[in-house]
Amino acid sequence: MVDKVPFDDDVLTADAPEEEGARPDDRIDDERHDHENRLKPEYIRSVREALEEGDNNAVYDLVEPLHAADVADLLELLDRDERAPLAAAITDQMTFEVVAELNDHVREDMMEALPPEAVALIVEQLETDDAVQLIEDLDEGDQRAILAEVEAEDRAAIESALAYPEETAGRLMNRHVVAVPEHMNVGNLIDYLRSEADLAHEFYEVFVVDERHHPVGTCALSWILTTPRNISLTDVMKRDQTLIPVDTDQEEVALMFQKYDLISAAVVDDTGRLVGQMTVDDVVHIISEEAGEDVLLLSGAGDGDINEPIREAYGSRVRWLIANLGTAVVGSAIIAFFGAAIEKLVALAVLMPIVASIGGNAGTQTMAVAVRAIATNQLTRANTWRIVGRELRVALLNGATIAVLIGIATGLLFAPQLGVVIAVAMVINIIIAGMAGVLVPVIFERLNQDPAVASSVFVTMITDSMGFLAFLGLAVASGLVSM
Amino acid sequence: MVDKVPFDDDVLTADAPEEEGARPDDRIDDERHDHENRLKPEYIRSVREALEEGDNNAVYDLVEPLHAADVADLLELLDRDERAPLAAAITDQMTFEVVAELNDHVREDMMEALPPEAVALIVEQLETDDAVQLIEDLDEGDQRAILAEVEAEDRAAIESALAYPEETAGRLMNRHVVAVPEHMNVGNLIDYLRSEADLAHEFYEVFVVDERHHPVGTCALSWILTTPRNISLTDVMKRDQTLIPVDTDQEEVALMFQKYDLISAAVVDDTGRLVGQMTVDDVVHIISEEAGEDVLLLSGAGDGDINEPIREAYGSRVRWLIANLGTAVVGSAIIAFFGAAIEKLVALAVLMPIVASIGGNAGTQTMAVAVRAIATNQLTRANTWRIVGRELRVALLNGATIAVLIGIATGLLFAPQLGVVIAVAMVINIIIAGMAGVLVPVIFERLNQDPAVASSVFVTMITDSMGFLAFLGLAVASGLVSM
Numbered sequence: 001m002v003d004k005v006p007f008d009d010d011v012l013t014a015d016a017p018e019e020e021g022a023r024p025d026d027r028i029d030d031e032r033h034d035h036e037n038r039l040k041p042e043y044i045r046s047v048r049e050a051l052e053e054g055d056n057n058a059v060y061d062l063v064e065p066l067h068a069a070d071v072a073d074l075l076e077l078l079d080r081d082e083r084a085p086l087a088a089a090i091t092d093q094m095t096f097e098v099v100a101e102l103n104d105h106v107r108e109d110m111m112e113a114l115p116p117e118a119v120a121l122i123v124e125q126l127e128t129d130d131a132v133q134l135i136e137d138l139d140e141g142d143q144r145a146i147l148a149e150v151e152a153e154d155r156a157a158i159e160s161a162l163a164y165p166e167e168t169a170g171r172l173m174n175r176h177v178v179a180v181p182e183h184m185n186v187g188n189l190i191d192y193l194r195s196e197a198d199l200a201h202e203f204y205e206v207f208v209v210d211e212r213h214h215p216v217g218t219c220a221l222s223w224i225l226t227t228p229r230n231i232s233l234t235d236v237m238k239r240d241q242t243l244i245p246v247d248t249d250q251e252e253v254a255l256m257f258q259k260y261d262l263i264s265a266a267v268v269d270d271t272g273r274l275v276g277q278m279t280v281d282d283v284v285h286i287i288s289e290e291a292g293e294d295v296l297l298l299s300g301a302g303d304g305d306i307n308e309p310i311r312e313a314y315g316s317r318v319r320w321l322i323a324n325l326g327t328a329v330v331g332s333a334i335i336a337f338f339g340a341a342i343e344k345l346v347a348l349a350v351l352m353p354i355v356a357s358i359g360g361n362a363g364t365q366t367m368a369v370a371v372r373a374i375a376t377n378q379l380t381r382a383n384t385w386r387i388v389g390r391e392l393r394v395a396l397l398n399g400a401t402i403a404v405l406i407g408i409a410t411g412l413l414f415a416p417q418l419g420v421v422i423a424v425a426m427v428i429n430i431i432i433a434g435m436a437g438v439l440v441p442v443i444f445e446r447l448n449q450d451p452a453v454a455s456s457v458f459v460t461m462i463t464d465s466m467g468f469l470a471f472l473g474l475a476v477a478s479g480l481v482s483m
Numbered sequence: 484m485v486d487k488v489p490f491d492d493d494v495l496t497a498d499a500p501e502e503e504g505a506r507p508d509d510r511i512d513d514e515r516h517d518h519e520n521r522l523k524p525e526y527i528r529s530v531r532e533a534l535e536e537g538d539n540n541a542v543y544d545l546v547e548p549l550h551a552a553d554v555a556d557l558l559e560l561l562d563r564d565e566r567a568p569l570a571a572a573i574t575d576q577m578t579f580e581v582v583a584e585l586n587d588h589v590r591e592d593m594m595e596a597l598p599p600e601a602v603a604l605i606v607e608q609l610e611t612d613d614a615v616q617l618i619e620d621l622d623e624g625d626q627r628a629i630l631a632e633v634e635a636e637d638r639a640a641i642e643s644a645l646a647y648p649e650e651t652a653g654r655l656m657n658r659h660v661v662a663v664p665e666h667m668n669v670g671n672l673i674d675y676l677r678s679e680a681d682l683a684h685e686f687y688e689v690f691v692v693d694e695r696h697h698p699v700g701t702c703a704l705s706w707i708l709t710t711p712r713n714i715s716l717t718d719v720m721k722r723d724q725t726l727i728p729v730d731t732d733q734e735e736v737a738l739m740f741q742k743y744d745l746i747s748a749a750v751v752d753d754t755g756r757l758v759g760q761m762t763v764d765d766v767v768h769i770i771s772e773e774a775g776e777d778v779l780l781l782s783g784a785g786d787g788d789i790n791e792p793i794r795e796a797y798g799s800r801v802r803w804l805i806a807n808l809g810t811a812v813v814g815s816a817i818i819a820f821f822g823a824a825i826e827k828l829v830a831l832a833v834l835m836p837i838v839a840s841i842g843g844n845a846g847t848q849t850m851a852v853a854v855r856a857i858a859t860n861q862l863t864r865a866n867t868w869r870i871v872g873r874e875l876r877v878a879l880l881n882g883a884t885i886a887v888l889i890g891i892a893t894g895l896l897f898a899p900q901l902g903v904v905i906a907v908a909m910v911i912n913i914i915i916a917g918m919a920g921v922l923v924p925v926i927f928e929r930l931n932q933d934p935a936v937a938s939s940v941f942v943t944m945i946t947d948s949m950g951f952l953a954f955l956g957l958a959v960a961s962g963l964v965s966m
Contacts, residue, residue: 036738036860037738037742037860039863041864045865067723067743069743076861077863077865077866079869101742103861193708193709194709196709199709201705202703202705202706203705204704204746221704221705222682222683222687222704224708225673225676225704225707225708226676226677226679227677228677240550252519252520255520256520258771259520259556260550260552261552261764261767263685263687263763280763280764280767281744281745281746281763283767284740284763287770287771288737288771288774288859291771292775292777292859294775294778295777295781295851295854295855296851296852296855298782298851299781299848299851300844301847301849301851301852304851304852305852306852306853306856306870306873310876310877310880313873314877314880317845317848317877317881318880318884320844321841321844321845321881321884321885322885322888324840324844325837325841325888325889328836328837328840331840336833339833342825342829346825346826346832349825349829350815350822352836353811353814353815353818353835353836353839353951354811354812354815357807357811357814357947361783361803361807362800362804364782364783365782365783365784365800365804368778368781369779369784369787369789372775372779373789375775376771376775377519377520378586379789380521380522380560381524382522382524382560387789390793390796394796394797397797397801398797398800398804401801402801402804402808405805406808460840464836468836
């Protein structure tokens with residue numbers, strides 16, 4: 001299953017001769033990285049100390065061996081007021097790669113501290129997509145000041161990107177594509193690539209286009225390299241390809257790359273002309289962003305980035321807490337309605353939070369599953385009712401189990417009848433929770449709202465109030481306590 | 484910024500001549516896919532109907548135009564008992580690509596229905612890594628039965644993969660690598676690639692190895708294609724590369740690919756020999772799995788896959804609910820302790836859930852942020868205390884805001900003094916929530932536990948009980964109500 005390599009040595013040989021020597025990896029577990037490839041606290045401390053002593057040469061030597069991505073990590077791990085001094089100490093190591101790898105908030109923060117010309121110099125070295133990322137977060141004024149300094153061709157590319165809405169293919173795509181006409185054969189292509197000076201540093205596919213510049217096929221570089229020179233590209237290329245319209249949302253793009261295992265894909269405008277490409281290395285960041293986002297959105301943590309300015313973090317989170325304050329009041333109103341009953345039997349006050357909170361947990365479980373399934377296109381109109389039925393069955397099993405436990409405990413500690421009441425209330429609330437957990441996100445999705453954003457406020461409100469209502473209501477209805 | 488293509492047409496031209504004609508994309512918005520590239524319910528329905536009528540030819544024609552990944556989606560969207568009939572109706576379209584794209588649970592379910600020989604045939608067509616994925620979930624017996632049918636070389640590869648622990652590079656890597664000796668030049672390499680029959684269908688990098696088969700550098704294919712034949716590989720290759728030890732956890736691998744923007748990376752055994760490679764298309768699935776996992780783990784939804792058998796879903800979720808039952812009891816115990824006070828002033832019972840639930844929400848927000856930051860290596864020992872300080876400040880702002888709102892409302896609806904009590908209790912609980920939200924996940928991480936798994940049980944317990952304790956305790960301590 002392994003390609004023979006031109007010397008008698010088989011990659012597969014399981015039992016290779018033991019050899020001493022450090023671990024092969026040149027990054028993990030060295031003096032600067034821990035076993036999880038994070039910069040060691042001791043290393044960070046030594047950089048800090050050198051910075052405090054103002055010993056820039058020491059700082060420079062410490063940072064020198066780092067990969068650009070690690071320099072970016074280092075800047076993020078330092079305190080806000082330590083970043084500028086570090087950048088100053090390592091000037092020529094502050095390459096555009098480092099800037100491209102920086103967390104958005106940290107980058108914005110640092111860029112605003114630099115003069116426009118300096119930022120412009122960085123922008124010109126970046127690929128359009130990275131340049132756009134750097135610029136899009138800055139405010140109008142800074143943007144114009146910087147673009148004014150940027151060389152015309154690059155500015156045109158950046159401005160055309162900024163013309164597309166955020167988080168769409170048009171904004172994110174790389175305009176640097178290798179596009180060749182159909183009449184070429186493998187030999188022509190290789191000669192062209194060797195002769196062409198300013199090609200992208202790395203590319204993974206060559207796009208074959210017709211006279212109207214519409215993509216007609218793609219060639220993976222590995223196909224070209226394994227094919228004789230005289231074969232025509234049209235015999236090598238794959239015609240069935242995934243074309244990404246410029247206005248496609250990044251989440252959609254990410255799902256396509258996952259679904260069709262793409263390395264790169266052509267981006268086309270609404271006339272079908274090739275205008276750029278998305279490559280998997282950009283998409284990888286989108287995927288982890290989109291997938292990680294759900295947990296933050298569901299918990300109302302907004303952007304949820306530890307580098308987000310406190311003001312913004314407060315703004316997004318407090319809005320959510322106020323919304324939950326509203327829903328909590330609904331539950332309290334129900335409790336207030338049964339105030340008389342609670343006065344007579346304080347055990348109700350002791351037990352009612354249990355019914356509500358277990359219901360809340362059951363609802364959150366189902367909701368998390370539903371939100372993920374919707375986000376990954378696994379839960380669609382085609383199977384909604386099957387999933388609802390599935391969650392109903394799970395809820396029945398969970399409800400029965402919890403009801404027995406809490407029912408018996410309550411029956412023994414308080415009164416048998418109260419045990420029955422709480423058991424029944426628990427089953428009811430867990431079933432309601434299960435249904436709300438699926439249906440609320442599904443409904444939001446049908447209304448073209450992001451299910452992750454608003455679902456949990458509603459689900460919690462439902463499980464809280466239904467929990468109190470079922471428990472207190474049954475207690476009164478069963479004649480356990482009068483009002 | 485775009486490479487000149489050998490005819491006078493500029494990719495960048497923003498205003499291309501309008502042309503009629505359908506949308507260029509061959510998948511989105513066709514008669515089978517909706518705008519989000521999901522199979523349309525109408526399409527699924529027509530397949531269902533054809534299946535019910537037993538009209539296999541109609542089924543075949545309906546499925547024929549689909550991409551393998553879409554056939555897999557179709558199987559997943561259908562009910563469990565419809566899958567076998569569909570597979571039977573489209574036999575030769577049930578390619579190994581389809582099997583590789585199937586959801587683990589659905590695949591396992593379908594494979595168990597097939598005879599070992601049939602599965603063996605599929606296994607032999609799959610890349611080792613996909614074959615292993617297919618086999619690892621089946622039980623011992625089935626595994627042996629299938630492997631017995633598999634041709635020797637493939638079996639050896641699969642067994643050596645199964646020898647590594649699940650979710651490690653050794654288990655996931657593709658053993659199909661192109662490894663060449665240092666003495667080659669670009670020309671030799673291209674000739675070798677053209678002559679070599681059974682190369683991987685697609686590869687993105689060529690690994691240069693020494694006599695001991697240790698990687699000394701990698702060449703991106705684009706570098707090879709843009710370099711004259713007579714240049715030596717050692718002048719083209721990148722020496723500074725990320726090598727992945729076989730025992731590296733998949734989450735680690737995913738983070739490396741993201742951090743260093745890798746397309747593929749060499750996997751080495753503990754003697755430093757090249758034994759395989761990880762490619763980004765596999766990593767893309769790991770990334771979305773690992774990132775999406777957090778929301779499911781935090782909510783105790785276990786695997787959280789809508790295709791997971793009900794029994795398993797029940798098992799993982801009920802365990803969680805029982806744990807939460809335990810924590811809820813702690814809160815109830817505190818309420819019970821203040822039973823006398825509640826009897827005298829039922830307003831306490833009405834308001835106490837608000838204090839607890841808002842605290843719970845605040846805790847969840849911080850916890851979600853912390854868990855994501857830990858998972859992405861942004862929150863490490865180096866900046867823990869800065870983040871704790873940050874969250875403390877956000878908590879103070881949130882606490883003050885909510886306290887004012889609830890305090891005034893309570894003061895007006897009930898009694899001024901009760902307004903003060905609930906306001907203070909709210910501030911206390913939100914601050915405790917903020918601290919617990921960061922510290923609990925951090926502590927679990929230090930104990931080498933996955934912070935996403937157990938954090939929320941503890942955070943909820945803390946916010947619930949502290950909420951009740953602060954509110955009821957202050958009410959009594961302030962002399963508002965006696966016990």
